[in-house]
Amino acid sequence: MRNFPVDLGAGLRKALAKLTGAAIIDENAVREFTKELQRILISNDVNVKLVFELSKRIEEKALKEKPLPGVSPKEHAVRVVYEELSKMMGERHEPKLGKQKILMLGLFGSGKTTSTVKVAKFYQTRGLKSGVICCDTFRPAAYEQLQQLAERSGVPFYGEKGEKSVERIIRNGLVKLQENDVIILDSSGRSAFDLDLQRELKLISQHFEPNERYLVISADIGQVAGKQAAEFNASVPLTGVFITKMDGSGKGGGALSAVAATGAKVAFIGVGEKTQDLEVFDSKKYVGRLLGFPDLETLISKMETIAKEENIKPEQLLEEKFTIKAFYEQLRATKKMGPLKSVFGMLGMADLPKEMVEQSEEKLKKYEVIINSMTPAERDDASLLKKSRSRQERIAKGAGVKVEDVRRLLTEFEKMEKMMVMFKKNRGFRKQMEKMMKGGFKMPGGG
Numbered sequence: 001m002r003n004f005p006v007d008l009g010a011g012l013r014k015a016l017a018k019l020t021g022a023a024i025i026d027e028n029a030v031r032e033f034t035k036e037l038q039r040i041l042i043s044n045d046v047n048v049k050l051v052f053e054l055s056k057r058i059e060e061k062a063l064k065e066k067p068l069p070g071v072s073p074k075e076h077a078v079r080v081v082y083e084e085l086s087k088m089m090g091e092r093h094e095p096k097l098g099k100q101k102i103l104m105l106g107l108f109g110s111g112k113t114t115s116t117v118k119v120a121k122f123y124q125t126r127g128l129k130s131g132v133i134c135c136d137t138f139r140p141a142a143y144e145q146l147q148q149l150a151e152r153s154g155v156p157f158y159g160e161k162g163e164k165s166v167e168r169i170i171r172n173g174l175v176k177l178q179e180n181d182v183i184i185l186d187s188s189g190r191s192a193f194d195l196d197l198q199r200e201l202k203l204i205s206q207h208f209e210p211n212e213r214y215l216v217i218s219a220d221i222g223q224v225a226g227k228q229a230a231e232f233n234a235s236v237p238l239t240g241v242f243i244t245k246m247d248g249s250g251k252g253g254g255a256l257s258a259v260a261a262t263g264a265k266v267a268f269i270g271v272g273e274k275t276q277d278l279e280v281f282d283s284k285k286y287v288g289r290l291l292g293f294p295d296l297e298t299l300i301s302k303m304e305t306i307a308k309e310e311n312i313k314p315e316q317l318l319e320e321k322f323t324i325k326a327f328y329e330q331l332r333a334t335k336k337m338g339p340l341k342s343v344f345g346m347l348g349m350a351d352l353p354k355e356m357v358e359q360s361e362e363k364l365k366k367y368e369v370i371i372n373s374m375t376p377a378e379r380d381d382a383s384l385l386k387k388s389r390s391r392q393e394r395i396a397k398g399a400g401v402k403v404e405d406v407r408r409l410l411t412e413f414e415k416m417e418k419m420m421v422m423f424k425k426n427r428g429f430r431k432q433m434e435k436m437m438k439g440g441f442k443m444p445g446g447g
């Protein structure tokens with residue numbers, strides 16, 4: 001069942017779209033939004049108290065805080081939502097890139113063994129040598145499982161089949177793997193955090209002397225993750241939490257926020273069963289993705305560069321007469337920009353026509369040939385073409401395409417032309433567009 005992050009994300013995006021689509025950002029609109037937000041978060045097992053605190057802060061900041069100069073109340077509201085949600089989900093983790101020993105601990109089936117290899121692989125891709133030690137002396141097949149996973153991923157492995165003394169395994173393992181920069185130790189789980197496990201983890205800590213102690217928790221336990229993190233932390237001081245199965249649980253948001261509320265740091269998240277399915281946790285990125293703009297900062301700067309490259313000036317976009325030439329430049333720019341949809345969505349605009357969002361190289365080439373077969377007068381005044389079938393046929397012949405292709409281009413041109421007229425009438429959009437092109441568009445996460 002894959003209902004995360006789809007559900008949480010889809011719910012949040014819908015609620016946010018409604019907020020940005022509201023005529024004005026007043027108490028009503030914000031209240032309605034926070035009510036919806038509460039419903040979504042609670043259904044994702046986020047703690048009720050956290051949810052209420054969050055909505056209160058959002059209401060206060062969205063309504064009472066003065067937006068920065070040049071920022072509209074809508075942008076301000078979106079930014080507040082984004083920042084407060086990010087804060088609730090925790091901080092960004094910066095993994096240390098250097099020599100270190102990492103202890104992976106946690107209850108049965110939380111994902112320790114899988115995550116051990118994921119972490120090893122993570123450091124390998126960053127140019128560090130890493131190896132793993134099997135210190136799970138509890139479960140019979142633990143040795144084989146880690147050995148196979150490690151071998152398949154090209155990760156050095158050490159273990160002693162049947163050996164019960166963790167002290168011995170660690171001593172030998174550290175010698176055998178001494179060439180490695182990063183050594184990750186997989187420990188055994190229990191069904192609950194009992195005295196037995198406590199003793200074992202203390203013993204491991206004493207002999208292994210780990211720099212990092214990561215508690216591995218499965219996202220599907222939701223807000224209980226907070227209680228668990230606090231419990232473990234009291235006897236084995238944690239340096240981070242690794243939340244697994246974020247891909248398959250509808251409670252990931254609950255687990256993340258509960259862990260953050262204890263003050264523990266979410267270091268990594270597991271987003272699949274494969275060795276590469278690991279992400280360094282960054283709440284802003286995570287929330288950004290949930291809200292539908294994964295990499296907004298990159299996107300905005302990309303738009304600016306493209307606008308410069310293609311020489312599209314805001315004036316040109318908004319010039320009185322929309323020509324075939326401007327149309328073609330738009331298509332090209334749109335193709336380079338990619339996920340434009342989310343940006344327009346943020347501005348509270350309706351979805352763009354599909355043709356404008358999805359541009360294939362092939363189609364653009366064809367259009368280029370067609371446009372090259374037009375006379376300058378036609379390129380300047382598309383109305384000459386719309387009425388004249390003989391002109392269309394002449395162009396098709398000259399370009400070596402079907403007359404239908406020429407008509408399709410004209411239909412798309414008309415659609416965009418209509419939209420441009422609509423945009424021009426919309427002063428708010430006009431201002432946004434100008435700001436965006438000048439690079440002054442303020443987006444959440446931009447600061």
Ligand SMILES: Nc1nc2c(ncn2[C@@H]2O[C@H](COP(=O)(O)OP(=O)(O)OP(=O)(O)O)[C@@H](O)[C@H]2O)c(=O)[nH]1
Nearest residue numbers: 108109110111112113114189244245270271272273
């Ligand atoms: N979908 C998904 N599955 C995961 C993830 N991490 C681990 N798993 C799966 O969860 C199951 C348990 O993982 P293990 O790594 O064996 O868990 P463990 O904590 O070592 O288990 P014990 O050693 O028995 O305590 C396996 O089927 C893994 O493939 C993840 O991020 N996403």
Ligand SMILES: [Mg+2]
Nearest residue numbers: 112113136142
């Ligand atoms: Mg295991």
